[in-house]
Amino acid sequence: MIEIASKRYSQSLFEAAVDQDKLDLAFEELAELKRIIEDNQAFFKVLEYPFITLNEKIKIINEVFSKSFDVIICDFLKVLIEKDRVYILNEILSDFEELYYDFKRILKVQVTTAFELEEDYRVRLIDKLKEVFKQDVVVEVSIDPSIVGGLYIRAKDKVIDATIKGKLDKMKDNLLHDKN
Numbered sequence: 001m002i003e004i005a006s007k008r009y010s011q012s013l014f015e016a017a018v019d020q021d022k023l024d025l026a027f028e029e030l031a032e033l034k035r036i037i038e039d040n041q042a043f044f045k046v047l048e049y050p051f052i053t054l055n056e057k058i059k060i061i062n063e064v065f066s067k068s069f070d071v072i073i074c075d076f077l078k079v080l081i082e083k084d085r086v087y088i089l090n091e092i093l094s095d096f097e098e099l100y101y102d103f104k105r106i107l108k109v110q111v112t113t114a115f116e117l118e119e120d121y122r123v124r125l126i127d128k129l130k131e132v133f134k135q136d137v138v139v140e141v142s143i144d145p146s147i148v149g150g151l152y153i154r155a156k157d158k159v160i161d162a163t164i165k166g167k168l169d170k171m172k173d174n175l176l177h178d179k180n
Helices: 004-019 023-039 039-045 054-065 071-082 085-106 119-133 164-179
Strands: 104-115 135-145 150-155 159-162
Touching: 004 023, 004 071, 004 085, 023 039, 023 071, 023 085, 054 071, 071 085, 085 104, 104 119, 119 135, 119 150, 135 150, 159 164
Parallel strands: 104 135
Antiparallel strands: 104 150, 150 159
16 A cells, blocks of 8 residues: 555656656755655654644644755645655655656666775776666665675666675585585
């Protein structure tokens, strides 16, 4: 149910942003909103409280966001409040991001490394991923020391496991299967 609702709301916002020629602006502001939510989760929980009236919640949105966000985003937040859907805001933001990248023909690639990538290596990696996938990419890097070294790359339904842990796991599987 949440997935269906979040997709509908994100699609509606996406279409409104395209119609108003504010798609890039909406994307940037929603990315900022996502950062704000991550830093202030308690604030957004307040907007879900049933004992705060609808008018008070809308007043909060006006006071907090109207000076720094476009009307399309503020109005959208108000709709979520009116429809009691603030609790799916994170899912909506993710769905909108996916719609945006699809529309712009940008592939979101998740890269996991054992340690922080140096900037020059990151730039070369992005260039190589563009070459491999034959389209523009946005790279999201996460760090997981358990992979020991190498890279784990996920882009939609494609996975490239070039990690030391992955190679060790394959060797272990091969050794176990050879015994049997």
